[in-house]
Amino acid sequence: MPGETLRREYSMRLDCRYLLTAPPEPHLLVACLHGYGSNAEVMLRLTRSLLGDAHAYVSLEAPYPFYVSLAPDRVVGHNWATHLHSDASVRLHHDMLRYVLDEAGRAAGIGPERRVLVGFSQPVGMNYRFAATHPDEAAGVIGVCGGVPADWETGSYLPVSAALLHIARNEDEVYPPAKTSHFAERLRLRARDVEFHMLDGGHRFPSKAAPLAAAWVERVFRNTR
Numbered sequence: 607m608p609g610e611t612l613r614r615e616y617s618m619r620l621d622c623r624y625l626l627t628a629p630p631e632p633h634l635l636v637a638c639l640h641g642y643g644s645n646a647e648v649m650l651r652l653t654r655s656l657l658g659d660a661h662a663y664v665s666l667e668a669p670y671p672f673y674v675s676l677a678p679d680r681v682v683g684h685n686w687a688t689h690l691h692s693d694a695s696v697r698l699h700h701d702m703l704r705y706v707l708d709e710a711g712r713a714a715g716i717g718p719e720r721r722v723l724v725g726f727s728q729p730v731g732m733n734y735r736f737a738a739t740h741p742d743e744a745a746g747v748i749g750v751c752g753g754v755p756a757d758w759e760t761g762s763y764l765p766v767s768a769a770l771l772h773i774a775r776n777e778d779e780v781y782p783p784a785k786t787s788h789f790a791e792r793l794r795l796r797a798r799d800v801e802f803h804m805l806d807g808g809h810r811f812p813s814k815a816a817p818l819a820a821a822w823v824e825r826v827f828r829n830t831r
Contacts, residue, residue, distance in 0.1 A: 620698075622669055624706050625650055628662030628714050633831060634823070635716040637707060637744070638665040641727035641751075643674050643683030652811045653724050656748075656819050664710040668729075669698060686729050699732050700739060707743055720830050722746040722823075723768075726811055727780065731755045734770070738763035738796050745769065746826055748819065751778055751809050753785075754792050766797035769826040773815055777808040799826070 625646050636657060640649035650665035668684035675681050687695030707721055721744040725733045730752020737747050741764050748771045755761065770793055774786035783804065790802035801822055805812050 620669060622702055623667045624710070625665040625667075626663070626710055626713065629659060632660065632662035632714055632716065633720065634661040634746075634827060635707070635711055635714050635721045636661050636663050637703065637710075637721065637723050638663060639686070639723065639725040639729035639733060640665070640668065640684070641729070642685055643672075644726075645682075645684055649724075649726065652726070655813070656724070656811075656816055657823065658816070658820070662710065662714040662716060664706055666702060666706055669702070686732060696732065696735065699729070700736055703733075703736055704740065704743060718743055719745050720827065722748065724748045724750070725752060726750045727752050727809070730772075734758070734766075734793070735761075735763070737766050737768045737770075741765065741767040746771070746823075748822075749773065750811060750815075751775055751781055753781055754789050758792055759795060763796060768797070769799035769801070769822075770797050771801045771819070771822045772803070773812060773818075774802070774804050775807045775809065775812065776804055777806070780809045 636653060638649040638653040640646060646665040646667040650663055654663060668686045670685040671682050672685060673680055674683040686699060711717060711721060723733045723744050730749035731754055733747050735755045737744060746769045750773045772789055774781060776783050790800055793800045803818055805815060
C-alpha cells in the first residue's frame, strides 16, 4: 500500500519590485497597485493621470507573474492572489505594502498622515483589508472598480482611520452596480469617512475622474501641506 501523503509548508525569499518617482517637494506619497494581469508601469501612468504631478508615486508590481497570452509576444502580467492559499497572499500583500510605504516614505520624507493607497480591480478589497488591519500606515485609500472583502462585516478588523474614496462604474461587468451600490453602506461599518461615486462606463480605469479625485484630496489633505 502507498504511504501517507503529507503536505508541508515552507518559506523562501521572494524578490519584489516597485517603481518610484517624485517631484522635488511632493505633497502625498501615493502607492499604486495594478489590476489582474497588468503591471506597475501601466498603473503608474493611470494613477498619475488621476491625481496629477504634485505627488510622489510608488507603483508596486504584484508578486505572481504569468503569461497573459501565449502569442509570440508572450506578454507577462501579474497577479496579487487567488482563492488558493489566500491567507498567504494577504500576508504577503500586507508585508509588501508596509515595507514599500516605509522605504519610499523615508526617501520622500512623507509620513503616514500623507500616504494614500490607490488600487484598481483586484487589489481594491485587499487594500481595504490592509487599512482595517494596519490603520496607522496610510491616511487615504482610493478604490477603483473593485470590491469589498467578503469578511468585512465579520472579520477581526480594527476601525479604519483612513478616508476612503470608492469609484464604481455603471456598466462594470466584473463589479456590477447591483453589487457595488451597497459598498458605501458596507464600508461605513468600519470607516467614518467614505465617499462613493458611480461613473459611466465599464470595467476600465476612468479617464474623467480627475476632478472628483482632486476635490477628495483637497478635502482630506488640505491641512497637510
